[in-house]
Amino acid sequence: MSQYMLLLYNNEVDGAEQSAREAQFPLWRELNESLQSSGLLVASGRLHDAPSATTVRVRDDEATITDGPFAVTKEVLVGYYLIDSRDLDEALEVAARVPLARYGSVEVRPVMDVSELQARHEAAVGQA
């Protein structure tokens, strides 16, 4: 059995389009539940949008932190860590310890609290 990470790419959309997509919430839940019951799901998460990203590089033992995602097309995603961390500072500390940070870049993206998404969805449904 191998592990695969499925990276979901999406374009940023406006408010109306976004709510249309969020109306598909039950479809997502259905998929998640089916993957879970079949034992296929290791971990899944939805990331906050790209502007919430922070990129860490270590050069000459000095960690530099920049706002935003790492976006040079020649670099490709080669791995990932999913970690539990108290806050961004702790996550950045771990990112700076990743060996690849010394020659590549580590993009730190917060994973969305899905219960918040659910609450938002239910609030929207309640209003409708």
Add this chain to the structure above:
Amino acid sequence: MSVSSERRPAREDRAAAAVAATFREERAAVLATLIRHVRDFQLAEDAVQDAFAAAIVSWPRDGIPANPGAWITVTARRRAIDRLRRDRSLSDRAERLAALLRLEEQEEPVLSEEGSIEDDRLRLIFTCCHPALDPPARVALTLRALGGLSTGEIARAFLVAEPTMGKRIVRAKRKIADAHIPYRVPPDEELPSRLRGVLRVVYLIFNEGYAASEGEQLVREPLCDEALRLGALLSQLMPDEPEVWGLLALMLLHDARRTARSDERGRYVALDDQQRELWDERKIQAGLRALERSVRLRRPGEYQLQAAITALHMQRAAGEPGWAQIAELYGALARLSPSPVVELNRAAAVGFAAGADAGLELLEPLLEDPALARYQPLHAAHAELLRRAGEPAAAAGAYERAIALSANAVERAELERRLQTLRAG
């Protein structure tokens, strides 16, 4: 004394003045504490805004409260509770509400935690200046949260369209929330680098205001004032940090010469040509006191050294000797944070302190650096030193190189004047 005997406009004026004063003096502290309680920058900011809007209505009608800051704190907290009750999309809404309601039950919670209020303002500063935020966003957020400037005011000061600045601020606040940028003063091991980041933001705000003092005075001067207020606040909150005092000293010593550094036509006036009666003596004294506090902590840093150099330059312009000491301080600055600009200034100071030849010797390595070949100040300084060393032909060549590299018309005219004087003599 009866209230009805008072003339209405006077009463309203006093209430409006009280709201304005409370906004200026208490807003940052109230906001900083509320952010800690509600764990949400945007919600806290909206609630504080609500509280001031309520004060504008109720203070003229009901009178100014005995403790305006406490009134705003309590009102802002209640507005935050109202907003949380309405906002059903937050998953930890109940938890936040419970925490706020517990605070409501406490008697006079504000007055009993003076120490933590100061910590809150520091937390707010460090959060606004967090390295995970885009540098322009750090500046905007600091001016907004700590200075209480509106988005429009910040946009005008940085010559950016208001919607652009608005987006920048909203995005930064969202990132703080989404990425969980912690609301805290960094631990000791991170403090030096994080404090450097904070001081850089404050100095950037100051320079943005100061560098533009020719021309757009009305728009930009508030930035200098705001940077000075932030510098003073930091020195009050972190009195054991020499660079905090060093930066405050540096800003005060520059700001003291704000009006003297441009003439009536808005043109730049060099230090040695400034009218010293235009210098603000009160600010100079405050700057020198801050410098002394910094030096007494016995840990020299960039800002402290720059402030000391500025103080010596001002004394020198007032007729006292100083070049030897200035050269020495530039040497210390070059060891601490080497840069071609510092080296150039050091060579110029040595040129005055120990003679043009000694200055020229220090300039050699800079002239050999191909990266500096088009650096105009280097050629201008080279020309001055060659002229004083008695080498007019070489000096003329250096002046011509400097003139060719001058982007600024005033600067070019001055260099051409010097070249002509040299050729005539």
